[in-house]
Amino acid sequence: MGTFYVTTPIYYVNDVPHIGHAYTTTAADVVARFHRQRGEEVFFLTGTDEHGNKVEQAATARGISPREHADQMVGKFKEVARKVDATNDFFIRTTDPEHEAFVQRFVERCRDRGDIFEGSYSGLYCSACEAYYTEENLVDGLCPDHGTEPTFMEEKNYFFRLSAYQEKLAAHYRAHPDFVRPRHRYNEALSFIEQGLDDISISRATLKWGISVPWDESQVIYVWVDALINYLSALHYAPGDDLLQRFWPASYHMMAQDILKFHGIIWPALLMSAGYELPEHLFIHGYLKLGGEKMSKTRGNVMDPFPLIERYGPDPFRFYCFREVNFGQDGMVGEESFKARYNSELANDLGNLLSRSVSMIGKYRDGVVPMPADRAPSGSPLAAEAGRVAVTAGDQLEEMDLSGALDTIWELVRRLNRYVEEQAPWKQAKTGDESALDATLYDLAEGLRLLSVLLYPFMPGTVTVMRERLGLAGAAAGGTSGAAVGQGATAPGWDEAVWGRMPEGVTVVQGGSLFPRIEE
Numbered sequence: 001m002g003t004f005y006v007t008t009p010i011y012y013v014n015d016v017p018h019i020g021h022a023y024t025t026t027a028a029d030v031v032a033r034f035h036r037q038r039g040e041e042v043f044f045l046t047g048t049d050e051h052g053n054k055v056e057q058a059a060t061a062r063g064i065s066p067r068e069h070a071d072q073m074v075g076k077f078k079e080v081a082r083k084v085d086a087t088n089d090f091f092i093r094t095t096d097p098e099h100e101a102f103v104q105r106f107v108e109r110c111r112d113r114g115d116i117f118e119g120s121y122s123g124l125y126c127s128a129c130e131a132y133y134t135e136e137n138l139v140d141g142l143c144p145d146h147g148t149e150p151t152f153m154e155e156k157n158y159f160f161r162l163s164a165y166q167e168k169l170a171a172h173y174r175a176h177p178d179f180v181r182p183r184h185r186y187n188e189a190l191s192f193i194e195q196g197l198d199d200i201s202i203s204r205a206t207l208k209w210g211i212s213v214p215w216d217e218s219q220v221i222y223v224w225v226d227a228l229i230n231y232l233s234a235l236h237y238a239p240g241d242d243l244l245q246r247f248w249p250a251s252y253h254m255m256a257q258d259i260l261k262f263h264g265i266i267w268p269a270l271l272m273s274a275g276y277e278l279p280e281h282l283f284i285h286g287y288l289k290l291g292g293e294k295m296s297k298t299r300g301n302v303m304d305p306f307p308l309i310e311r312y313g314p315d316p317f318r319f320y321c322f323r324e325v326n327f328g329q330d331g332m333v334g335e336e337s338f339k340a341r342y343n344s345e346l347a348n349d350l351g352n353l354l355s356r357s358v359s360m361i362g363k364y365r366d367g368v369v370p371m372p373a374d375r376a377p378s379g380s381p382l383a384a385e386a387g388r389v390a391v392t393a394g395d396q397l398e399e400m401d402l403s404g405a406l407d408t409i410w411e412l413v414r415r416l417n418r419y420v421e422e423q424a425p426w427k428q429a430k431t432g433d434e435s436a437l438d439a440t441l442y443d444l445a446e447g448l449r450l451l452s453v454l455l456y457p458f459m460p461g462t463v464t465v466m467r468e469r470l471g472l473a474g475a476a477a478g479g480t481s482g483a484a485v486g487q488g489a490t491a492p493g494w495d496e497a498v499w500g501r502m503p504e505g506v507t508v509v510q511g512g513s514l515f516p517r518i519e520e
């Protein structure tokens with residue numbers, strides 16, 4: 001079976017985490033869980049970016065050392081991963097000594113290649129971006145991304161010969177049209193490369209908080225070079241065997257568009273220079289916005305998802321993220337739309353479907369899922385539709401179309417609800433049409449079982465409850481999922497998403513509602 005390596009950006013610890021960080025981590029987790037269900041070996045990496053100007057400034061403002069500051073903040077980022085129920089295999093900190101040593105070896109390799117030289121730099125620096133800007137790139141003299149005023153910096157630096165990689169990068173893009181996805185982000189990155197690449201400064205003389213340049217202790221390595229290398233360094237020291245051989249090159253680096261240039265241009269050039277393969281894909285999702293603007297700590301307009309997660313659990317949040325905003329595009333989020341979706345789609349559509357199905361099986365069949373006389377898929381009016389949904393949703397997840405997959409899955413949720421109305425099992429019971437009633441109840445249980453497989457990447461906790469209610473809790477381990485991997489242990493294998501796999505003699509378990517309605 002194949003391997004799959006997915007990463008999130010490593011987040012800056014200058015301030016506390018917000019919904020944007022939770023979003024990318026959740027997206028990567030959906031993808032990681034799905035690939036484990038497919039039976040692949042998965043490595044899922046997230047972590048924190050702890051060096052650089054902006055972290056140093058945050059620490060100074062608090063009157064503590066950058067190290068103390070980072071040590072205090074990292075817990076909050078680990079907590080985000082835990083709160084959204086992320087199954088990351090490792091959490092990297094760029095202050096890990098193993099990472100620091102690896103970064104030094106990496107830049108030595110680039111230097112041995114002849115790609116690093118000494119020069120001097122002067123320019124306008126945005127410390128929120130940790131990047132230089134030219135006058136033309138500013139908007140009214142302000143950083144286009146943060147709306148803050150950059151500061152003038154001038155220093156002696158080491159430079160990386162990025163210009164030498166322009167042709168090779170362009171060639172790589174042309175040969176791999178899905179290197180960056182979605183397509184418009186690929187076009188953006190390629191056209192940037194085609195406009196010509198300047199060499200970049202990769203060290204800082206005035207900054208203390210960073211990894212020393214190995215051949216010149218007076219300088220520290222530019223935080224972006226330090227940070228990008230995490231995707232590779234982690235595989236050298238995270239627990240596990242032969243991680244580098246098994247998981248490099250990465251399958252997907254996931255992020256928003258703010259850091260596309262670093263990942264789409266600088267990172268592959270550094271890898272070429274140091275002699276490593278390039279990642280297979282970058283996936284660039286959109287921004288979650290509040291009041292029409294990108295949320296950011298620097299702008300101070302952030303939505304705090306943690307009270308919602310505290311109250312309703314991680315699954316409604318995970319669901320909402322990809323349902324409300326089309327994954328890959330920008331979109332607005334807010335508490336009101338969260339509650340509306342929760343009530344209509346989770347409480348009504350999914351929650352009710354499960355509770356009415358389980359309660360009818362209890363009422364009419366003493367809780368035992370009946371086996372209809374004709375169990376061939378052709379015997380059910382739902383089988384073809386359910387089969388199509390499973391295949392389409394799988395393809396969409398494979399293609400990173402997380403919202404498309406949820407749309408598809410919801411077609412089945414709605415179809416099952418309509419089926420209850422059409423069949424009206426209460427009438428079948430009244431008229432004594434026992435075989436029709438068996439078929440209806442079986443179809444509902446089977447449809448829900450199938451949904452429990454498809455929903456697992458998005459709502460793992462909900463799926464556990466659904467499968468308990470359906471009497472399938474013990475059956476979960478039977479899948480071919482990467483059952484041994486981390487918290488994915490209860491994952492039903494994706495190959496169970498086939499109509500007609502309901503074991504015989506299963507007894508449902510009654511219980512409270514999956515998603516109690518939110519009353520205002």
Ligand code: MSP
Pocket residue numbers: 008009010011012019020021023024049227228229230254255256257258259286287288289294295296
């Ligand atoms: N430390 C760098 C990344 C280094 S990766 C080698 C950094 N950190 S960050 O804390 O600013 O995180 C940026 C990332 O957080 C975005 O690319 C995106 O993944 C996520 N998001 C931050 N705000 C977001 C939104 N408002 N909406 C969606 N994603 C957001 O950049």
